[in-house]
Amino acid sequence: MTTATAAPPERARQRLGDRIFSRSTLIAGILILVTLAAVAAFLVAQSLPAFTAEPGSFKGDAENFWQYVIPFAFGTIWAALLALVMAIPIALGIALFITHFAPRRLAQGLGYIIDLLAAVPSVVFGLWGITVLAPGVQPLWVTLSEWFGWFPLFAPPVSGTGRTILTVAVVLAVMVLPIITALCREVFLQTPVLHEEAALALGATRWEMIKLAVLPFGRPGIISASMLGLGRALGETMVVAMVLSPAAVIKFAVLQSQNPNTIAGNIALNFPEAHGVGVNILIATGLILFVITLAVNMLARWIVERRKEFSGAN
16 A cells, blocks of 8 residues: 655745845845945045145145145044054953942943943033143143153153144044943853853952953954944044144154144035035045055954954854
């Protein structure tokens, strides 16, 4: 007697909600790539006249576009790096305190304050920097130059107003601090509890547990948070335009009156009165800033991928 073979079960049909969600996420991902490509195409198309502009089209002593943009690119990277050097250690300390040391109520209150700090407009930070911070830190800059003036970074003469690239870096550090802190806090909270308990059970102190279990696990998140903060510092305009009296120079001294400008600050200061090829020149500097930001993000992604074994997200 023959037995009938059971027919293979039909593939379950995807529910309507799942199909809508899947296609929506696909469209959103494609839209991001299309937008990025459109921005890049616009910048490239509008920047082409700047690369062949006559020497008289550029402000200052620049004879071509590269001589014009290099000081601004230097100022952009220099100010952002100074801000990160100050912001990252403080952000890590705050995040670790909130997640592993502070009582629950205090940790919640500090978390809310940090999140609210991220919502303050950049123009408010600029006003605070020019009216409160710059006059307040000027005596400190004088003392710093008197003690460490032999070091090129703190070489005299010191600005009499306190409006220096180091003051701008302090303001930028305050601006990027909540971004880095909030992301690091969430990453530290994702550390496996078993890893922490195992370290403590083996006799590790609280700091040794953080060093052995929390920081290695959160390293990719720390890098990502730092790069996100760097992205905001690179593109900041109002603080630089309001606090500094910048110039197209390349110099590492951070306490003097003459300070390098940034690409974003230069665009904000000069775009209202630009015309003709001057507009193309400013757009071309924006293209350079776009490339710098893209390179920073690609570098961060490469670093995170190298450390992905420590990431709970990967």
